[in-house]
Amino acid sequence: MSNSKPVLSSSLGRKLIMSLTGIFLCTFLIVHLIGNLQLFKNDEGYAFNNYAYFMTHFTPIKVVSYLLYASIVIHAVYALILSMQNKAARPVNYARYDGNANSTWSSRNMGILGTVLLVFIATHMQNFWWKYHNDQVPYIEYQTDLSTGVRSSRALEANEFIDYQVSTDNGVEIVKARDLYKQVDFAFENPFLVFFYVLAMAALSFHLIHGFQSAFQTVGFSHKKYVPIIRFIGVWGFGVLIPIGFALMPLYFYFVK
Amino acid sequence: MAQHMNLTLKVWRQKNDKSKGQFVTIQAKDIADDMSFLEMLDVVNEDLTRLGEDPIYFDHDCREGICGMCSLVINGRPHGPKYGITTCQLHMRTFHDGQTIVIEPWRAAAFPVLKDLATDRTSFDRIQQAGGYVNVNTGGVPDANTIPIPKRIADEAFEAATCIGCGACVAACKNASAMLFVSAKISQFALLPQGQTERYERAQAMVDQMDAEGFGNCTNTGACEAECPKGIKLTNIARMNREYFTAKFFREEDVHTHS
Structure with a gap:
């Protein structure tokens, strides 16, 4: 038994990378869902647009967001490396392979599900992240009477908007912001985009039903009492609750707003 | 009839x-x-x-x-x-x-x-030879039960040791991964006192050999466990991962500077 290979060039090391980035991406989903629940507030996007400004300008959040982008890339790149190795490990395929007899469909199709999600992430970031960061969203001004709480809003022209501003004048709070809420409303007028979002959330569901518990198995966690809890969270939390929560957003804007 | x-x-x-x-x-x-x-x-x-x-x-x-x-x-x-x-x-x-x-x-x-339906499974032998053994000095036969082992641990090690090395796990796995086999062979020693001396070197050496043989990477589908004729459990793979990562990150010989 001689000196061993470096951990990251081993199968288990690469799986560890998949596991850790995957878990990190799962925790992001919780934050992203809770924050975006503000889309359901009937306030012309006041809370959501302030939140969007905070999330893109608060330094610790920015640091975490770059970690997040890196995790997405690393998760996808390592998935590709591992999948290519797996393909090479079986050069001749079975003429007949009864996978359903021994495993779930989602566990065998993580690569396909992940590819759908990668396309989704690219579309999603182009639609909102890119447009928000490159001044391709409308602008809005909110005037809130601080004594009564009555709020009015009006769209701003591009030449009226300099930057995000909060000021108070005569007991009236004036907020000028990029109107990402309006952009969301606009994007989800497109039925094809709404359909694609719902489809992607179905892919997310199946990806996480297998992926969440799989990540814990990979780091070596196995316990007769706690693994069933992890499976429960993986299926009902990440496989059902979170994808449905996200899917409701495009459906709400398409059918209700 | x-x-x-x-x-x-x-x-x-x-x-x-x-x-x-x-x-x-x-x-x-x-x-x-x-x-x-x-x-x-x-x-x-x-x-x-x-x-x-x-x-x-x-x-x-x-x-x-x-x-x-x-x-x-x-x-x-x-x-x-x-x-x-x-x-x-x-x-x-x-x-x-x-x-x-x-x-x-x-x-x-x-x-x-x-030829036809027969395959060369000596890759399993080479994995086993890389670390699936214990070194003991021969001598007089030791008395039985001189080393106390809890029944649960003995049972778990025995269950891992029932692996017959047929390769059905590899055949069933969509990635042709050998991790159920390797994890069973690592587990049967990792659990027992006799296996402690080479415990972490074993995990690393056997995983290295498994990779070198060109087996695929486990995606935790569970197909191996379902198709195993001996009912070897997926928990062995979790244990192998623990053994390997412990070896890599916490192995006593590696974490301290030796004079």
């Missing part, structure tokens, strides 16, 4: 490890339902031999489910359509008259086909 049946076999025929194989359709006539699957192939081979043709080459040895020699992917499942058995324990009563049965070898780069 045994029922008799006629079957259509689609068998993978391959001359040697260099040639390209193909499926050949062979009729199996008058097969008794109390024959084992291997006995059915024996009958077919006798017919082929009488006709002056090359009999179907397949692995077998003990024919009682303990040696791990018999293989065969039958209608898309390693060791055929039942759980917890080897091919020699599969009986023809599982099939019905007129059925078509597709018979293929284990398919993995690390298990090259030698």
